[in-house]
Amino acid sequence: MVDPRCAALDPIFWLHHANIDRLWNRWLALDNGSANPDETAWLDQSFTFRDETGAAVTLTGAQIVDSAEQLHYVYDDQPPAQDMAVSMNGTFPTPREPAEPPEMVAATEQTVDLVGDARSIQLTVPPSTVSLLASDDVRTGARALYLNVEDIEAEQNPGVVYVVFLNMASDDPGADRARHHVGNVTLFGIEQMNDPDAAHPGVPGLRHTFDVTRVVGELNESRPVGPERHHRDLRTHHADAATRPGGSHGRRRGNGCRRTRADRPRQPLRVLRDHW
Numbered sequence: 001m002v003d004p005r006c007a008a009l010d011p012i013f014w015l016h017h018a019n020i021d022r023l024w025n026r027w028l029a030l031d032n033g034s035a036n037p038d039e040t041a042w043l044d045q046s047f048t049f050r051d052e053t054g055a056a057v058t059l060t061g062a063q064i065v066d067s068a069e070q071l072h073y074v075y076d077d078q079p080p081a082q083d084m085a086v087s088m089n090g091t092f093p094t095p096r097e098p099a100e101p102p103e104m105v106a107a108t109e110q111t112v113d114l115v116g117d118a119r120s121i122q123l124t125v126p127p128s129t130v131s132l133l134a135s136d137d138v139r140t141g142a143r144a145l146y147l148n149v150e151d152i153e154a155e156q157n158p159g160v161v162y163v164v165f166l167n168m169a170s171d172d173p174g175a176d177r178a179r180h181h182v183g184n185v186t187l188f189g190i191e192q193m194n195d196p197d198a199a200h201p202g203v204p205g206l207r208h209t210f211d212v213t214r215v216v217g218e219l220n221e222s223r224p225v226g227p228e229r230h231h232r233d234l235r236t237h238h239a240d241a242a243t244r245p246g247g248s249h250g251r252r253r254g255n256g257c258r259r260t261r262a263d264r265p266r267q268p269l270r271v272l273r274d275h276w
Contacts, residue, residue, distance in 0.1 A: 003157075004189045021067050022075050028068075036065045105129045105145070138217050147182060147212045151205040157187045166215050179218060183210040 007013045028034050037043075043062040051057050067073045108123050125133060137143035149164070161184050168180035185208050193206060 004192055021073060025068055025073065025075060105132065133216060134220050138213060138220070144211060145213045145216050147210045148207065149185060150207045152185070152187065152190065152207070153205040154187060154190050156191055161186055164210065166212060167219055180215065182212055182215055183208070
């Protein structure tokens with residue numbers, strides 16, 4: 001399941017993405033401006049599939065973007081668009097409209113190799129933004145804060161899940177992990193994304209964005225924010241959730257890191273940028 005080239009052979013993965021197709025089709029039926037992507041670069045891109053006989057079939061994004069019309073997908077629980085819009089009314093909270101363009105609050109550029117013992121890197125918060133992080137807008141959720149972990153690179157997927165915490169002391173075994181938990185970083189597809197010889201245009205690396213508004217707001221209630229107070233702690237768990245002490249591998253730029261030994265050759269993991 002961890003390799004995009006053959007993940008569809010996994011029945012659980014196949015069912016998961018079949019359900020995503022179903023949900024996407026229902027979203028399109030809402031008739032509220034929902035639409036398929038229209039970027040020319042993606043629509044003109046070619047993808048190779050296998051038909052029922054195993055023969056290779058090459059199609060562009062434009063030929064498969066509409067699964068209902070072009071691929072003839074039919075769902076027995078698909079309601080009419082009008083009924084669906086009524087049934088889903090009020091189901092989701094109204095998204096926050098940004099009052100102003102996003103602003104980078106702080107960033108770190110230090111490269112860290114995720115090999116050996118745990119380490120922590122401070123993310124310095126400038127005094128000019130301390131009041132922003134400690135404001136009522138953050139506590140109430142009126143203003144959103146996001147943590148970007150960018151340019152993650154690795155020659156192969158290490159087969160672990162990186163668990164990201166905010167301001168959790170690495171030497172405190174009694175720390176409330178749930179309160180400091182930001183999210184998880186998975187590396188699905190990282191080999192293909194960083195392959196310069198791949199058929200599709202690549203990017204510098206994976207990127208994960210976490211909404212840390214709630215975490216920062218709750219932490220500020222018990223410990224007011226101050227300059228040079230925030231740090232990222234990156235720890236790993238095996239895919240089977242069995243965590244063992246031991247060595248670690250990889251490279252991380254900008255975060256505190258802790259990980260366990262993966263059951264495979266040690267390959268470098270690099271994260272080149274980390275910012276708010």
